[in-house]
Each structure stands twice: as structure tokens, then as C-alpha cells.
Amino acid sequence: MAAHNRNPSTPATSSSSEPDTRPKSSKDSSDGDAGIGGLSVLDLLRVLGGILLLSCGMSYLSTSGQSLTWGYNPWWTRTREWKALIKGQVYLTDEQLRAYDGTDPRKPIYLALNGTIYDVSASPQTYGPGGSYHFFAGRDAARAFLTGCFQEDQTPDLRGVEMMYMPVDAPVDSKAPDSQPQSYDPVEGKPTDTPDVEAHKKARSQDKRRKPLTKGEIKNRHAQELRQARKKVREGLEHWHKLFRGDKDKPYFKVGEVKREPGWLDKVPRRKLCEHAEQSRPKREE
Known part of the structure; x- marks a missing residue:
């Protein structure tokens, strides 16, 4: 009877303390690295x-190596800027800078603006020998860029x-005529053709009643x-800096700085405004 009451042996179930040695499915193994659509x-x-590398390569080829970003042109996107950084900054005295005026084809064409040296070799027809602005090459002519007196400054x-x-x-005679008793129209701000003594006196009296400062x-x-x-001077210089930095899509770039000894300006005689700059000064209306 004891033999009949014995239950058949059943397969042992794995307890919670036994490790699961079954291999994980491929789906389970990629759960932590899953993206969109199975990628x-x-x-x-x-x-x-x-895609980014392909776009940069196509931009580089289509712009002849000038841009990797299809015309978006901050300095850090321009390959020529990185090349200049890799080569290192150039430091030249004003005398040494003269050798980079384009007369030596083995050297690049440099010009300086307020102490900053730029490479303008991409425009030899402009800054090289025979170019319309060759007189800027190999020198710092910052004053001429502002005054427009290219030869004097x-x-x-x-x-x-x-x-x-x-x-x-x-x-004075544009405010109230003193020498001739001719008609003067204060609205138009100019004399008329018909003499008018009374109008002349009225204009003079109005000018005298104006309270002096x-x-x-x-x-x-x-x-x-x-x-x-002084603000306009800074803005004028910055306009040219932007051009030579390449910010305006010109193939120029900064390469270094001009070396000058401290107090160099004290040894240079002060200059007067050139005739063109003097004549272009604004006229005070009041």
C-alpha cells in the first residue's frame, strides 16, 4: 500500500535563489540602446x-575652400582662420611689415590697421603692385582709412x-548779414535778390536777442x-576691421600684430587734419 500511495516524482522547480542561466534574447539585449524606429x-x-560631414565637404568644394558652412561666416567657421591659428601669430615691426607689400611674390601681401595685421593676398589686383590700393600694402595707414587722405595720411x-x-x-554772414543791407529770409536761410533794409534790421535784431551760451x-x-x-572714430575703424577680418565675405583674415615700443607716438610729431578732412567737418547750425 505504501508503494501505491507514493506520488510520482515531479521535476524540480527553480527556486528564487538559483540564477537564471537562460540566454537573453536579442530584443532584451538592445533595450538600453534602443532609439527611434528600431535604430x-x-x-x-x-x-x-x-550628413554634417557631407554638407561641410560640399560647402568646402563649392566655395573653393573658403567656407564649410555655406556662407555662414563667423571666424571660427573659416578654414583660413584655423590655418592661421595653427601657424601661429605673426609679429612684425613697421619696418619689417614693408617687406610684405606684394613686390616679393614669395611672400604674402599684408596690410595693418591700427596695429592689427591682415592678409590680403587674395586680392593682388587691388593691393599688389599696380593695384589701385597698393599704397596700403606693407604699412599701417589707419589714419588714411578715416580721413580719406590716402597719400598724406x-x-x-x-x-x-x-x-x-x-x-x-x-x-556769421550765414546767420545775419552785416555787410550788405540786402533782403534776408530767415526761413529759407539765405539772402534774396531784392534789397530790403527793414528785413535786414529785423534779422540782425533777432540774432542779437539770441541768448549766448x-x-x-x-x-x-x-x-x-x-x-x-571719438565714438565715430571707433565705428569707422571697426567698419574696416570687419572687412579685413573677412566678416563681409572678403577672403581676408587676421594674421598678427604690429610690434611697437612703448611711447612710440611721443617720438612722432603731431599731425594736423588734412585739407579734405578739415573741409568735411560738420557745420553747427545754431
């Missing part, structure tokens, strides 16, 4: 990286150049005009 994140990065000395933006008083008001006006003039 892993790594696969997506590879695809995007390939081939110097980096900017002292006093802000005066070209300082207004000058209008001639005090010394303090004149001083404050001068200080304000001087600040504005």
Missing part, C-alpha cells in the same frame, strides 16, 4: 554626423583725427561732441 541612439548620431597716428567729426561754427554750457557741449566724435 539605436548611436546609429542616429552616426547618420547625423555623416599713410600713418597709424590717430591723434587728433576725431576733430574731423567735431562741428565748427557756421559763418555760458562758458559752462559751451564746455559741456564740447565734451558731448568730443565723445560722439
Whole structure:
């Protein structure tokens, strides 16, 4: 009877303490690396990286090596800038800079602007020998870039150049005629053809009634005009810096700095404004 009551042996079930030695499915093994549509994140990065490299390569070829970003032109996207950084900065004195004026075909064409040296070799027809702006090559002519006196102001000395933006008083005879009793129209601001003594006297009396500025008001006006003039000098220089940095799609780039000893300006005589700059000064209306 004991033999009949014995239960048949059943297969032993795995207890919770026994490790699961079954191999994981491929789906389970990729759960931590799953992406969109069955692609892993790594696969997506590879695809995007390939597209980016292809775009940069096509841009490089289509722009003759000038841009990797289809015209988006900050300095860090320009290959010529990176090449210059790899080569290192160039430091030249004003005398050494003269050797890079394009007369030696083995050397690049450099020009400097307020102490910064730029490579303009991409435009030998402009800055090379015989070019329309060859006189800028191999030198720092920052003053001429502002005044427009290309022959007289081939110097980096900017002292006093802000005066070209300082207004000058209008001639007295344009406000109220003193010498001739001819008709003067204060609205039009000019004399008429018909003599008019009464109108002449009225214009003079109106000019005399105008309250003159005090010394303090004149001083404050001068200080304000001087600040504005110096601001225009900085803006004028920055306009040219942007051009030679390549920010305006020109194939130029910065290569270094001009070496000058401290106090070099003290050894240079101060310059007056050239005739063109003096004549272009604004006229004060009041």
C-alpha cells in the first residue's frame, strides 16, 4: 500500500535563489540602446554626423575652400582662420611689415590697421603692385582709412583725427548779414535778390536777442561732441576691421600684430587734419 500511495516524482522547480542561466534574447539585449524606429541612439548620431560631414565637404568644394558652412561666416567657421591659428601669430615691426607689400611674390601681401595685421593676398589686383590700393600694402595707414587722405595720411597716428567729426561754427554772414543791407529770409536761410533794409534790421535784431551760451554750457557741449566724435572714430575703424577680418565675405583674415615700443607716438610729431578732412567737418547750425 505504501508503494501505491507514493506520488510520482515531479521535476524540480527553480527556486528564487538559483540564477537564471537562460540566454537573453536579442530584443532584451538592445533595450538600453534602443532609439527611434528600431535604430539605436548611436546609429542616429552616426547618420547625423555623416550628413554634417557631407554638407561641410560640399560647402568646402563649392566655395573653393573658403567656407564649410555655406556662407555662414563667423571666424571660427573659416578654414583660413584655423590655418592661421595653427601657424601661429605673426609679429612684425613697421619696418619689417614693408617687406610684405606684394613686390616679393614669395611672400604674402599684408596690410595693418591700427596695429592689427591682415592678409590680403587674395586680392593682388587691388593691393599688389599696380593695384589701385597698393599704397596700403606693407604699412599701417589707419589714419588714411578715416580721413580719406590716402597719400598724406599713410600713418597709424590717430591723434587728433576725431576733430574731423567735431562741428565748427557756421559763418556769421550765414546767420545775419552785416555787410550788405540786402533782403534776408530767415526761413529759407539765405539772402534774396531784392534789397530790403527793414528785413535786414529785423534779422540782425533777432540774432542779437539770441541768448549766448555760458562758458559752462559751451564746455559741456564740447565734451558731448568730443565723445560722439571719438565714438565715430571707433565705428569707422571697426567698419574696416570687419572687412579685413573677412566678416563681409572678403577672403581676408587676421594674421598678427604690429610690434611697437612703448611711447612710440611721443617720438612722432603731431599731425594736423588734412585739407579734405578739415573741409568735411560738420557745420553747427545754431
